[in-house]
Amino acid sequence: MVDDDTGATRVRWARLRFSIIGPLLSAPPDTGELWAQIEALAARNWRHPTTSNAIRFSAKTIERWFYTARNVLDPIKALERRVPKHAGTFPSINDDVAAEIRGLRRDHPRWTFQLVHDNLVAIAVGKPSLLPLPGYASVCRFMRHHGLGKARRPRRHELEQGFVARERRSFEVRHSHALWHCDFHDGSRNVLLPNGEWKKPFLFGVLDDHSRLCCHAQWYLDVTTDSLVHGLSQAIMKRGIPRALLSDNGSAMVAAETVQGLERLSITHETTLPRTPEQNGKQEAFWGVIEGRLMPMLEGEKMLTLELLNRATQAFVEEDYHRNTHSEVKEPPLTRYLREPHLGRPSPSSDALRRSFRVEMTRTQRRSDGTITVEGVRYEIPAAYRTLLRPCVRVARWDLSSIELVDPRTGVHLATLTPIDKHANSDGRRRAIPREEAPSTAPATGIAPLLKQQMADYAATGAPPAYIPKPIATDDDSAKNVTTRDIKDGEQ
Numbered sequence: 001m002v003d004d005d006t007g008a009t010r011v012r013w014a015r016l017r018f019s020i021i022g023p024l025l026s027a028p029p030d031t032g033e034l035w036a037q038i039e040a041l042a043a044r045n046w047r048h049p050t051t052s053n054a055i056r057f058s059a060k061t062i063e064r065w066f067y068t069a070r071n072v073l074d075p076i077k078a079l080e081r082r083v084p085k086h087a088g089t090f091p092s093i094n095d096d097v098a099a100e101i102r103g104l105r106r107d108h109p110r111w112t113f114q115l116v117h118d119n120l121v122a123i124a125v126g127k128p129s130l131l132p133l134p135g136y137a138s139v140c141r142f143m144r145h146h147g148l149g150k151a152r153r154p155r156r157h158e159l160e161q162g163f164v165a166r167e168r169r170s171f172e173v174r175h176s177h178a179l180w181h182c183d184f185h186d187g188s189r190n191v192l193l194p195n196g197e198w199k200k201p202f203l204f205g206v207l208d209d210h211s212r213l214c215c216h217a218q219w220y221l222d223v224t225t226d227s228l229v230h231g232l233s234q235a236i237m238k239r240g241i242p243r244a245l246l247s248d249n250g251s252a253m254v255a256a257e258t259v260q261g262l263e264r265l266s267i268t269h270e271t272t273l274p275r276t277p278e279q280n281g282k283q284e285a286f287w288g289v290i291e292g293r294l295m296p297m298l299e300g301e302k303m304l305t306l307e308l309l310n311r312a313t314q315a316f317v318e319e320d321y322h323r324n325t326h327s328e329v330k331e332p333p334l335t336r337y338l339r340e341p342h343l344g345r346p347s348p349s350s351d352a353l354r355r356s357f358r359v360e361m362t363r364t365q366r367r368s369d370g371t372i373t374v375e376g377v378r379y380e381i382p383a384a385y386r387t388l389l390r391p392c393v394r395v396a397r398w399d400l401s402s403i404e405l406v407d408p409r410t411g412v413h414l415a416t417l418t419p420i421d422k423h424a425n426s427d428g429r430r431r432a433i434p435r436e437e438a439p440s441t442a443p444a445t446g447i448a449p450l451l452k453q454q455m456a457d458y459a460a461t462g463a464p465p466a467y468i469p470k471p472i473a474t475d476d477d478s479a480k481n482v483t484t485r486d487i488k489d490g491e492q
Contacts, residue, residue: 012049014080020046020057021066025075038062092134093142100130101143109151113140168278172210176337177344179209180242181283182232184223184250188295191219191306201306203313204231207286208239209246211337212326214286214317215239219309225255226398229357236265236353240344244268248280257396261357264411265348289321355404355413358394362408365391371420375400379417383431393417 020041029037042059069075093101100123104116111119117139124130134142143149173179183205190198202223206215216235220227236242245262247253249271262269272279294316298304322334329336347353363372365388370381372391377400381391385405392408405415447455 009050010081010083011076014076016046016049017065017079018069018076020062021069024066025069034066035059035063038066092138096127096129097134098142100127101139102146102148105143105148110153112150113143116143166273170281174210176208176210176213176340176342177240177242178342179244179246180215180235181207181209181280182228182235182245182247182253183280183283184228184252185287185290187219188291189298189304191304191309193221193306201309202227203287203290204228205283205286206232206235207283208242208333208337209282211340212282212286212329212333213239213337214321214333217290217313217317219306219313221306223250223252224398225252225257226396228252228255228258229261229396233350233353233357237347237350240342240347241265242267243343244270246270246272246280248272248277249274256359257357260359264356293320354396355394358396358404360392360394360406362390362392365389372417374403378420379403380420381405381417382415385414 024034024037024041038059041062042057045054045056047053048055065079069078072078097120100120101116104111104119108116114136117136120130120139121133124133185203185205187201187203189200191201193199199221201219201221203217203219204227205217207213208215216231216238218231218234220231245267247269252258253271259269277284290313294313297316298309298312301308323332325331326333326336348356361374363374365372365381365386367386370383370386371378372381372393373379374393374395375397379393381388382405385391392406394404394406400419403417404413405417406413
C-alpha cells in the first residue's frame with residue numbers, strides 16, 4: 001500500500017518516529033553508548049503507521065531522526081514528512097489535456113473517472129498535441145483537485161427554469177423556544193379502525209430546535225389543517241408559545257387558517273425551500289428514532305389501534321426519547337431544556353387558541369333577513385349587528401358548526417354565529433325591529449335652510465338674477481288675441 005501525503009498520514013509517521021527515538025530524548029545515553037542504543041532500536045520490529053505490518057528502520061535513519069528532534073521545541077512537528085514543493089501541481093498534465101478533460105466533464109457530468117480517461121485516450125489518437133497522455137492516477141488526482149467529480153442525477157425540480165442550487169449548512173438557535181420544527185410522517189404500519197378497516201396513520205410532531213425536546217407528537221388518520229392545528233395547539237398548551245416555526249410547504253402548513261393563526265400569536269412562520277427536506281433535518285432525524293426504537297417494540301401487537309399507538313408514543317417520548325442522551329447535543333433533551341433559559345411565552349386559553357387558527361373574511365349581509373353565507377352555509381346575524389353592511393367573520397373551514405363575528409378594526413370577538421335553523425323559524429314568531437326615532441308625519445313648510453343660505457349669498461353679490469323674465473299673459477289679452485284671429489280667418 002502506497003502512502004499519500006495527506007496531513008493525517010504525515011502526523012502518523014511523525015508519531016511513529018517520535019515513539020522510536022523518544023527514549024533517547026527522555027534519557028540521553030552516556031558518552032559512547034548512543035550508537036549501541038540506536039543499533040538496538042534498529043534491530044526491533046515496528047508497526048507500519050498505515051498498513052500495520054512489521055517494519056524495520058536502519059540505524060542511520062534512526063540517528064538522523066534523533067539529531068533532527070534533539071534541540072527543537074516541537075519534535076513531532078520536526079519529524080513530519082516534508083511537503084513536496086510540487087504538491088498540488090500536475091506537471092504531467094499540460095493545458096491542452098486539462099482543457100480536454102474539462103470539456104469531457106462539462107459535456108458528460110455523470111461519467112466515471114475511468115470513462116473520462118478512456119475517452120481521453122481515444123481523442124488523443126486524432127490529436128497528437130495531447131501526447132504524451134498522463135496516466136489514469138494523474139487524471140484522477142487532477143479531476144479531484146479541481147472539483148470535477150461525477151455529478152449525481154439531478155432531481156426533477158432542479159431542472160426547472162430559475163432553480164438556484166444553494167449550499168447546505170447545519171444550524172442551531174441559541175435558546176429553547178426560539179425555533180420549533182413541525183412536520184407529518186407517514187407511518188410504517190396500518191392501524192385497525194373501529195369499523196374493522198385498516199388505515200395508514202400519520203404522525204404529527206413538533207420539535208424544539210435548541211434542546212431537541214419533542215413538544216408534542218400525535219398520530220392522525222389524515223394530513224389536514226384540522227389535524228395540524230389540533231396538534232400544534234396541544235404543543236403550545238404543553239410548552240408555551242415559541243418565537244418562530246419552521247415547516248415545509250404542504251397544503252396544511254400554508255393554509256390561511258395556519259398562517260393567520262400564527263400571525264395572531266406573533267409566531268414567525270418560515271418555510272423550507274421546495275423539495276428540500278434536508279432543511280428540516282432535525283425533524284427527519286426524529287422520525288428515524290420513532291421508526292428505529294418505537295415501532296420495533298410494537299411488532300408483536302397484531303391488532304394495533306390508533307388509540308394504543310398514541311398512548312405508546314406518548315410514553316416512549318416522555319420516558320425514553322427525552323431521557324436518553326442525544327447524539328448531537330451530548331445530553332438528554334429534557335436536561336438541556338430544563339437547564340437553560342428559554343424564550344417561550346405563556347400559552348393562552350384553549351378557546352383563544354381555537355379562535356386564533358381561523359381565516360378572516362368579509363361577507364355582505366342580506367338586509368331582508370339579516371343573514372350571511374359562508375362556504376355555502378347561511379348564518380343569522382344578531383339583531384344588534386344588523387346595521388353592519390359588510391360584517392367581518394373568522395371561520396375554521398373544517399368546522400362550520402359556528403363562526404365568529406369580530407370587529408374588523410380591533411379583532412375583538414363580538415358574537416358567535418350559528419347556521420340558520422329554518423325549522424325553528426317556522427313557528428311564525430317574529431320580533432319587531434326597534435327604531436331610534438319615528439319619522440315625522442307633519443308636512444314640510446318653507447324653504448330648506450341650505451337653499452335660504454344660498455339665495456342670501458347670491459343676493460349679497462349685488463348682481464341681478466341671471467335670466468330674462470317672460471311676460472305672463474292675462475285673461476283679457478287672451479280673449480282679444482282669439483277674436484282678432486277669428487276675424488282675419490273669416491275675411492280670408
